[in-house]
Amino acid sequence: MSARRVLGWLAVIAVIAGLGAGFGLAPREEVQGNVQRIMYIHVPSVLTAYLAFGLVFLGSAGYLLTKRPGWDRLAAAAAEIGVLFTGVFIASGSIWGRPTWGVWWTWDARLTSTAVLFLVYLGYLLLRGMVEEPDARARYAAVVGILGAVNIPIVHFSVYWWRALHQPATILTPGKAPLSSALALPLAVNWVAFTLLFAYFLARRMEIARLEDEGA
Protein backbone atom coordinates (compact mmCIF):
# COMPACT_ATOMS: atom_id res chain seq x y z
CA MET A 1 0.00 0.00 0.00
CA SER A 2 1.27 3.42 -0.84
CA ALA A 3 1.85 5.98 1.89
CA ARG A 4 -1.07 8.00 0.59
CA ARG A 5 -3.45 5.05 0.94
CA VAL A 6 -2.27 4.46 4.49
CA LEU A 7 -2.91 8.12 5.21
CA GLY A 8 -6.38 7.83 3.70
CA TRP A 9 -7.32 4.84 5.83
CA LEU A 10 -5.89 6.50 8.92
CA ALA A 11 -8.10 9.50 8.17
CA VAL A 12 -11.18 7.28 7.81
CA ILE A 13 -10.48 5.53 11.10
CA ALA A 14 -9.82 8.85 12.85
CA VAL A 15 -13.03 10.41 11.52
CA ILE A 16 -15.07 7.40 12.70
CA ALA A 17 -13.34 7.60 16.08
CA GLY A 18 -14.04 11.33 16.15
CA LEU A 19 -17.74 10.83 15.44
CA GLY A 20 -17.86 8.13 18.11
CA ALA A 21 -16.14 10.39 20.59
CA GLY A 22 -18.33 13.38 19.77
CA PHE A 23 -21.67 11.56 19.83
CA GLY A 24 -20.96 8.69 22.22
CA LEU A 25 -18.13 9.40 24.58
CA ALA A 26 -18.77 13.08 25.13
CA PRO A 27 -21.41 13.85 27.75
CA ARG A 28 -24.49 15.92 26.99
CA GLU A 29 -23.67 19.51 27.73
CA GLU A 30 -25.90 20.81 30.54
CA VAL A 31 -26.89 24.24 29.26
CA GLN A 32 -26.98 23.76 25.49
CA GLY A 33 -27.85 20.07 25.30
CA ASN A 34 -27.02 18.04 22.22
CA VAL A 35 -26.62 21.15 20.05
CA GLN A 36 -23.25 21.69 21.66
CA ARG A 37 -21.94 18.54 19.96
CA ILE A 38 -21.61 20.51 16.75
CA MET A 39 -18.51 22.03 18.35
CA TYR A 40 -16.65 18.81 17.55
CA ILE A 41 -16.97 19.63 13.86
CA HIS A 42 -17.01 23.40 14.13
CA VAL A 43 -13.74 24.00 15.97
CA PRO A 44 -11.57 21.42 14.16
CA SER A 45 -12.78 22.70 10.78
CA VAL A 46 -11.64 26.25 11.48
CA LEU A 47 -8.29 25.05 12.85
CA THR A 48 -7.81 23.03 9.68
CA ALA A 49 -8.80 26.01 7.53
CA TYR A 50 -6.17 28.19 9.18
CA LEU A 51 -3.58 25.44 8.69
CA ALA A 52 -4.57 25.35 5.01
CA PHE A 53 -4.24 29.12 4.59
CA GLY A 54 -0.86 28.96 6.28
CA LEU A 55 0.19 26.42 3.68
CA VAL A 56 -1.16 28.66 0.90
CA PHE A 57 1.20 31.35 2.19
CA LEU A 58 4.09 28.90 2.36
CA GLY A 59 3.44 27.57 -1.14
CA SER A 60 3.04 31.07 -2.56
CA ALA A 61 6.27 32.37 -1.04
CA GLY A 62 8.03 29.16 -2.05
CA TYR A 63 6.93 29.56 -5.66
CA LEU A 64 8.02 33.19 -5.96
CA LEU A 65 11.41 32.34 -4.46
CA THR A 66 12.17 29.13 -6.37
CA LYS A 67 9.77 29.13 -9.37
CA ARG A 68 9.22 25.40 -8.82
CA PRO A 69 5.67 24.37 -9.85
CA GLY A 70 5.41 22.02 -6.87
CA TRP A 71 5.06 25.02 -4.54
CA ASP A 72 2.25 26.41 -6.67
CA ARG A 73 0.42 23.08 -6.56
CA LEU A 74 0.74 23.07 -2.78
CA ALA A 75 -0.74 26.57 -2.56
CA ALA A 76 -3.57 25.77 -4.99
CA ALA A 77 -4.52 22.50 -3.30
CA ALA A 78 -4.37 24.01 0.19
CA ALA A 79 -6.53 26.96 -0.90
CA GLU A 80 -9.26 24.70 -2.27
CA ILE A 81 -9.39 22.57 0.85
CA GLY A 82 -9.13 25.62 3.08
CA VAL A 83 -12.19 27.14 1.40
CA LEU A 84 -14.01 23.84 1.89
CA PHE A 85 -13.28 23.71 5.62
CA THR A 86 -14.09 27.41 6.01
CA GLY A 87 -17.44 26.62 4.43
CA VAL A 88 -17.97 23.79 6.93
CA PHE A 89 -17.08 26.16 9.77
CA ILE A 90 -19.54 28.83 8.63
CA ALA A 91 -22.33 26.33 7.93
CA SER A 92 -21.91 24.51 11.25
CA GLY A 93 -21.72 27.84 13.10
CA SER A 94 -24.93 28.90 11.43
CA ILE A 95 -26.71 25.64 12.25
CA TRP A 96 -25.49 25.94 15.85
CA GLY A 97 -26.59 29.56 16.02
CA ARG A 98 -30.20 28.89 15.03
CA PRO A 99 -31.27 27.00 18.22
CA THR A 100 -28.78 28.83 20.46
CA TRP A 101 -29.10 32.45 19.40
CA GLY A 102 -32.41 32.07 17.55
CA VAL A 103 -30.97 33.35 14.26
CA TRP A 104 -29.22 31.70 11.33
CA TRP A 105 -26.66 34.43 11.06
CA THR A 106 -25.25 36.93 13.47
CA TRP A 107 -22.31 39.28 12.97
CA ASP A 108 -20.34 37.51 15.64
CA ALA A 109 -16.68 38.51 15.43
CA ARG A 110 -15.36 35.04 14.69
CA LEU A 111 -18.04 34.13 12.15
CA THR A 112 -17.62 37.48 10.41
CA SER A 113 -13.85 37.41 10.14
CA THR A 114 -13.99 33.84 8.84
CA ALA A 115 -16.61 34.84 6.30
CA VAL A 116 -14.27 37.59 5.08
CA LEU A 117 -11.45 35.04 4.72
CA PHE A 118 -13.85 32.77 2.84
CA LEU A 119 -14.40 35.57 0.30
CA VAL A 120 -10.68 36.38 0.03
CA TYR A 121 -9.79 32.80 -0.85
CA LEU A 122 -12.81 32.36 -3.12
CA GLY A 123 -11.37 35.33 -5.00
CA TYR A 124 -8.02 33.52 -5.06
CA LEU A 125 -9.66 30.46 -6.65
CA LEU A 126 -11.57 32.64 -9.13
CA LEU A 127 -8.31 34.27 -10.18
CA ARG A 128 -6.73 30.87 -10.73
CA GLY A 129 -9.65 29.90 -12.90
CA MET A 130 -9.33 32.96 -15.11
CA VAL A 131 -5.63 32.87 -15.99
CA GLU A 132 -4.70 30.15 -18.44
CA GLU A 133 -0.96 30.58 -18.76
CA PRO A 134 0.47 28.39 -15.94
CA ASP A 135 3.41 30.58 -14.98
CA ALA A 136 1.37 33.81 -14.89
CA ARG A 137 -1.37 32.01 -12.97
CA ALA A 138 1.11 30.81 -10.38
CA ARG A 139 2.72 34.23 -10.00
CA TYR A 140 -0.54 36.18 -9.67
CA ALA A 141 -2.04 33.62 -7.33
CA ALA A 142 1.09 33.68 -5.18
CA VAL A 143 0.80 37.45 -4.72
CA VAL A 144 -2.85 37.13 -3.65
CA GLY A 145 -1.99 34.14 -1.44
CA ILE A 146 0.70 36.10 0.39
CA LEU A 147 -1.41 39.21 0.80
CA GLY A 148 -4.41 37.15 1.95
CA ALA A 149 -2.42 35.37 4.65
CA VAL A 150 -0.71 38.50 5.95
CA ASN A 151 -4.11 40.17 6.03
CA ILE A 152 -5.59 37.52 8.37
CA PRO A 153 -4.52 39.20 11.65
CA ILE A 154 -5.57 42.60 10.33
CA VAL A 155 -9.02 41.25 9.44
CA HIS A 156 -9.24 39.54 12.81
CA PHE A 157 -8.52 42.65 14.89
CA SER A 158 -10.65 44.97 12.78
CA VAL A 159 -13.70 42.72 12.93
CA TYR A 160 -13.21 42.10 16.64
CA TRP A 161 -13.07 45.82 17.44
CA TRP A 162 -15.94 46.54 15.13
CA ARG A 163 -18.15 44.10 17.03
CA ALA A 164 -16.92 45.34 20.40
CA LEU A 165 -18.16 48.78 19.39
CA HIS A 166 -21.67 47.78 18.40
CA GLN A 167 -22.54 45.17 20.99
CA PRO A 168 -20.79 43.47 23.88
CA ALA A 169 -18.86 40.40 22.85
CA THR A 170 -21.06 37.34 22.69
CA ILE A 171 -20.56 35.11 25.69
CA LEU A 172 -21.91 31.99 24.05
CA THR A 173 -19.85 31.08 21.03
CA PRO A 174 -19.30 27.56 19.77
CA GLY A 175 -15.65 27.52 20.67
CA LYS A 176 -16.09 29.04 24.08
CA ALA A 177 -18.22 26.31 25.64
CA PRO A 178 -16.81 25.51 29.08
CA LEU A 179 -14.14 22.99 28.31
CA SER A 180 -13.90 20.28 30.90
CA SER A 181 -11.66 17.34 30.12
CA ALA A 182 -14.74 15.27 29.21
CA LEU A 183 -15.34 17.68 26.33
CA ALA A 184 -11.70 18.38 25.53
CA LEU A 185 -10.75 14.78 24.77
CA PRO A 186 -13.39 14.22 22.04
CA LEU A 187 -12.44 17.61 20.64
CA ALA A 188 -8.79 16.58 20.45
CA VAL A 189 -9.72 13.31 18.71
CA ASN A 190 -11.75 15.22 16.13
CA TRP A 191 -8.98 17.73 15.64
CA VAL A 192 -6.52 14.93 14.85
CA ALA A 193 -9.12 13.36 12.52
CA PHE A 194 -9.67 16.60 10.60
CA THR A 195 -5.93 17.19 10.27
CA LEU A 196 -5.42 13.68 8.88
CA LEU A 197 -8.33 14.15 6.50
CA PHE A 198 -6.83 17.44 5.38
CA ALA A 199 -3.42 15.86 4.82
CA TYR A 200 -5.02 13.12 2.72
CA PHE A 201 -7.05 15.59 0.63
CA LEU A 202 -3.93 17.70 0.14
CA ALA A 203 -1.79 14.78 -1.02
CA ARG A 204 -4.57 13.64 -3.37
CA ARG A 205 -5.23 17.09 -4.82
CA MET A 206 -1.53 17.82 -5.37
CA GLU A 207 -1.10 14.50 -7.12
CA ILE A 208 -4.02 15.26 -9.46
CA ALA A 209 -2.58 18.72 -10.17
CA ARG A 210 0.80 17.15 -10.96
CA LEU A 211 -0.77 14.72 -13.40
CA GLU A 212 -2.73 17.56 -15.01
CA ASP A 213 0.47 19.59 -15.42
CA GLU A 214 2.27 16.64 -16.98
CA GLY A 215 -0.62 15.93 -19.31
CA ALA A 216 -0.81 19.53 -20.49
Place this chain on the structure above:
Amino acid sequence: MTAYARRAWIVLWKDLLAERRSKENVNALLFFSILLLLLFEFALGPDRERLRAAMPGLLWLGFILAGLLGLGRSFMIERANDCWEGLRLAPGDKSAIYLGKLAGNIVLMTAVELVLIALFGFFYEVDLGPVAGPLAVVLVLGTIGLAAVGTLFAAMTAQVRARELLFPVLLLPVQVPLLLATVSLTQAVLSGQPLFESRHWLQLLAVADLVYVVIGLLTFEFILDA
Protein backbone atom coordinates in the same frame (compact mmCIF):
# COMPACT_ATOMS: atom_id res chain seq x y z
CA MET B 1 18.15 62.27 -5.82
CA THR B 2 18.96 58.62 -6.04
CA ALA B 3 18.29 56.70 -9.21
CA TYR B 4 15.53 54.70 -7.50
CA ALA B 5 13.58 57.76 -6.39
CA ARG B 6 14.12 59.33 -9.80
CA ARG B 7 12.61 56.34 -11.57
CA ALA B 8 9.58 56.40 -9.28
CA TRP B 9 9.26 60.13 -9.86
CA ILE B 10 9.39 59.73 -13.63
CA VAL B 11 6.53 57.22 -13.59
CA LEU B 12 4.50 59.53 -11.35
CA TRP B 13 5.26 62.58 -13.49
CA LYS B 14 4.33 60.71 -16.68
CA ASP B 15 0.99 59.62 -15.23
CA LEU B 16 0.15 63.05 -13.89
CA LEU B 17 1.09 64.70 -17.19
CA ALA B 18 -1.05 62.26 -19.18
CA GLU B 19 -3.92 62.84 -16.77
CA ARG B 20 -3.55 66.61 -16.90
CA ARG B 21 -3.68 66.58 -20.66
CA SER B 22 -6.51 64.09 -21.14
CA LYS B 23 -8.39 64.71 -17.84
CA GLU B 24 -9.97 61.38 -18.67
CA ASN B 25 -10.05 59.82 -15.20
CA VAL B 26 -10.58 62.91 -13.07
CA ASN B 27 -13.58 64.16 -15.03
CA ALA B 28 -15.31 60.79 -15.18
CA LEU B 29 -14.63 60.05 -11.53
CA LEU B 30 -15.97 63.40 -10.36
CA PHE B 31 -19.13 62.88 -12.38
CA PHE B 32 -19.42 59.35 -11.00
CA SER B 33 -19.04 60.64 -7.43
CA ILE B 34 -21.82 63.18 -7.87
CA LEU B 35 -24.01 60.42 -9.27
CA LEU B 36 -23.24 58.26 -6.23
CA LEU B 37 -24.23 61.08 -3.92
CA LEU B 38 -27.59 61.37 -5.65
CA LEU B 39 -28.12 57.61 -5.61
CA PHE B 40 -27.40 57.42 -1.87
CA GLU B 41 -29.92 60.21 -1.34
CA PHE B 42 -32.57 58.39 -3.41
CA ALA B 43 -31.88 55.06 -1.74
CA LEU B 44 -32.12 56.37 1.82
CA GLY B 45 -34.79 59.04 1.39
CA PRO B 46 -34.61 62.74 2.16
CA ASP B 47 -34.50 62.39 5.96
CA ARG B 48 -31.51 64.54 6.84
CA GLU B 49 -30.77 62.96 10.22
CA ARG B 50 -30.70 59.50 8.70
CA LEU B 51 -28.37 60.60 5.93
CA ARG B 52 -26.09 62.29 8.41
CA ALA B 53 -25.94 59.16 10.58
CA ALA B 54 -25.08 57.06 7.54
CA MET B 55 -22.57 59.57 6.19
CA PRO B 56 -19.29 57.96 7.37
CA GLY B 57 -20.26 54.66 5.77
CA LEU B 58 -21.58 56.25 2.60
CA LEU B 59 -18.49 58.42 2.28
CA TRP B 60 -16.09 55.47 2.35
CA LEU B 61 -18.36 53.34 0.20
CA GLY B 62 -18.20 56.19 -2.30
CA PHE B 63 -14.39 56.32 -2.12
CA ILE B 64 -14.12 52.58 -2.59
CA LEU B 65 -16.50 52.53 -5.55
CA ALA B 66 -14.67 55.44 -7.15
CA GLY B 67 -11.42 53.62 -6.36
CA LEU B 68 -12.64 50.49 -8.11
CA LEU B 69 -13.10 52.52 -11.28
CA GLY B 70 -10.07 54.79 -10.98
CA LEU B 71 -7.50 52.31 -9.68
CA GLY B 72 -8.74 49.58 -11.99
CA ARG B 73 -7.88 51.77 -14.95
CA SER B 74 -4.45 52.81 -13.75
CA PHE B 75 -2.57 50.23 -15.82
CA MET B 76 -4.84 50.29 -18.87
CA ILE B 77 -2.89 53.27 -20.18
CA GLU B 78 0.21 51.05 -20.32
CA ARG B 79 -1.41 48.52 -22.60
CA ALA B 80 -1.49 50.83 -25.60
CA ASN B 81 1.61 51.38 -27.77
CA ASP B 82 3.60 48.62 -26.05
CA CYS B 83 4.10 50.74 -22.95
CA TRP B 84 4.01 47.55 -20.89
CA GLU B 85 7.14 46.36 -22.67
CA GLY B 86 8.74 49.69 -21.92
CA LEU B 87 8.04 49.31 -18.21
CA ARG B 88 9.44 45.80 -18.23
CA LEU B 89 12.57 46.89 -20.01
CA ALA B 90 13.14 49.81 -17.65
CA PRO B 91 16.44 49.29 -15.82
CA GLY B 92 16.79 48.72 -12.11
CA ASP B 93 14.45 47.66 -9.37
CA LYS B 94 10.89 47.24 -10.66
CA SER B 95 9.38 48.29 -7.33
CA ALA B 96 10.22 51.89 -8.26
CA ILE B 97 7.53 51.62 -10.94
CA TYR B 98 5.06 50.42 -8.33
CA LEU B 99 5.97 53.33 -6.08
CA GLY B 100 5.43 55.82 -8.89
CA LYS B 101 2.11 54.29 -9.90
CA LEU B 102 1.01 54.17 -6.26
CA ALA B 103 1.86 57.84 -5.77
CA GLY B 104 -0.08 58.78 -8.90
CA ASN B 105 -3.09 56.80 -7.72
CA ILE B 106 -2.95 58.41 -4.29
CA VAL B 107 -2.95 61.87 -5.89
CA LEU B 108 -5.90 60.97 -8.12
CA MET B 109 -7.91 59.35 -5.31
CA THR B 110 -7.23 62.23 -2.92
CA ALA B 111 -8.46 64.77 -5.47
CA VAL B 112 -11.70 62.84 -5.99
CA GLU B 113 -12.16 62.28 -2.25
CA LEU B 114 -11.73 65.96 -1.41
CA VAL B 115 -14.44 66.93 -3.88
CA LEU B 116 -16.73 64.16 -2.64
CA ILE B 117 -16.26 65.23 0.99
CA ALA B 118 -16.99 68.84 0.13
CA LEU B 119 -20.17 67.77 -1.69
CA PHE B 120 -21.27 65.59 1.23
CA GLY B 121 -20.72 68.47 3.65
CA PHE B 122 -22.68 70.79 1.37
CA PHE B 123 -25.64 68.49 0.67
CA TYR B 124 -26.01 66.99 4.13
CA GLU B 125 -25.22 70.26 5.93
CA VAL B 126 -22.34 68.97 7.96
CA ASP B 127 -19.83 71.60 9.06
CA LEU B 128 -16.50 70.04 8.20
CA GLY B 129 -14.31 73.04 9.08
CA PRO B 130 -13.63 72.20 12.73
CA VAL B 131 -12.85 68.52 12.03
CA ALA B 132 -10.74 69.10 8.91
CA GLY B 133 -7.45 68.17 10.61
CA PRO B 134 -8.37 64.78 12.06
CA LEU B 135 -10.47 63.96 9.00
CA ALA B 136 -7.44 64.58 6.79
CA VAL B 137 -5.39 62.12 8.84
CA VAL B 138 -8.03 59.41 8.41
CA LEU B 139 -8.38 60.22 4.74
CA VAL B 140 -4.65 59.97 4.04
CA LEU B 141 -4.20 56.71 5.95
CA GLY B 142 -7.27 55.13 4.34
CA THR B 143 -6.29 56.23 0.84
CA ILE B 144 -2.77 54.84 1.13
CA GLY B 145 -4.09 51.40 2.05
CA LEU B 146 -6.77 51.40 -0.63
CA ALA B 147 -4.35 52.54 -3.31
CA ALA B 148 -1.55 50.19 -2.21
CA VAL B 149 -3.59 47.03 -2.74
CA GLY B 150 -5.55 48.56 -5.61
CA THR B 151 -2.40 49.42 -7.59
CA LEU B 152 -0.98 45.93 -7.10
CA PHE B 153 -4.20 44.15 -8.12
CA ALA B 154 -4.81 46.56 -11.00
CA ALA B 155 -1.43 45.66 -12.50
CA MET B 156 -2.36 42.01 -12.18
CA THR B 157 -5.88 42.15 -13.55
CA ALA B 158 -4.85 44.43 -16.42
CA GLN B 159 -3.42 41.29 -18.04
CA VAL B 160 -6.35 38.99 -17.29
CA ARG B 161 -9.58 38.48 -19.18
CA ALA B 162 -12.72 39.44 -17.23
CA ARG B 163 -10.62 42.23 -15.68
CA GLU B 164 -13.67 44.33 -14.67
CA LEU B 165 -15.06 41.39 -12.74
CA LEU B 166 -11.90 40.08 -11.15
CA PHE B 167 -10.55 43.40 -9.86
CA PRO B 168 -13.41 44.14 -7.44
CA VAL B 169 -13.78 40.49 -6.47
CA LEU B 170 -10.14 40.41 -5.37
CA LEU B 171 -9.91 43.91 -3.93
CA LEU B 172 -13.11 44.22 -1.89
CA PRO B 173 -12.65 41.34 0.59
CA VAL B 174 -9.06 42.34 1.29
CA GLN B 175 -10.22 45.90 2.00
CA VAL B 176 -12.78 44.99 4.68
CA PRO B 177 -10.45 45.89 7.60
CA LEU B 178 -9.69 49.23 5.98
CA LEU B 179 -13.38 49.99 5.54
CA LEU B 180 -14.16 49.08 9.16
CA ALA B 181 -11.29 51.20 10.47
CA THR B 182 -11.91 54.28 8.32
CA VAL B 183 -15.69 54.27 8.87
CA SER B 184 -15.25 53.94 12.64
CA LEU B 185 -12.67 56.73 12.68
CA THR B 186 -14.76 59.00 10.46
CA GLN B 187 -17.75 58.40 12.72
CA ALA B 188 -15.67 59.32 15.76
CA VAL B 189 -14.25 62.42 14.09
CA LEU B 190 -17.64 63.67 12.86
CA SER B 191 -19.17 63.23 16.30
CA GLY B 192 -16.44 65.47 17.69
CA GLN B 193 -14.38 62.89 19.55
CA PRO B 194 -10.64 63.46 19.63
CA LEU B 195 -8.71 61.04 17.40
CA PHE B 196 -6.68 59.97 20.41
CA GLU B 197 -9.65 58.02 21.78
CA SER B 198 -9.72 55.72 18.75
CA ARG B 199 -5.99 55.36 18.48
CA HIS B 200 -6.28 51.55 18.22
CA TRP B 201 -8.01 52.05 14.86
CA LEU B 202 -5.30 54.50 13.77
CA GLN B 203 -2.64 51.97 14.71
CA LEU B 204 -4.46 49.26 12.77
CA LEU B 205 -4.67 51.53 9.72
CA ALA B 206 -1.00 52.44 9.95
CA VAL B 207 0.05 48.81 10.29
CA ALA B 208 -2.23 47.76 7.41
CA ASP B 209 -0.83 50.54 5.19
CA LEU B 210 2.72 49.54 5.98
CA VAL B 211 2.04 45.84 5.34
CA TYR B 212 0.23 46.50 2.04
CA VAL B 213 2.90 48.85 0.71
CA VAL B 214 5.75 46.52 1.67
CA ILE B 215 4.03 43.54 0.02
CA GLY B 216 3.37 45.65 -3.05
CA LEU B 217 7.04 46.66 -3.27
CA LEU B 218 8.23 43.09 -2.79
CA THR B 219 5.87 41.34 -5.20
CA PHE B 220 5.35 43.88 -7.98
CA GLU B 221 8.22 42.56 -10.09
CA PHE B 222 6.49 39.16 -10.26
CA ILE B 223 3.36 40.77 -11.66
CA LEU B 224 5.14 42.93 -14.22
CA ASP B 225 6.97 39.89 -15.60
CA ALA B 226 5.12 38.47 -18.54
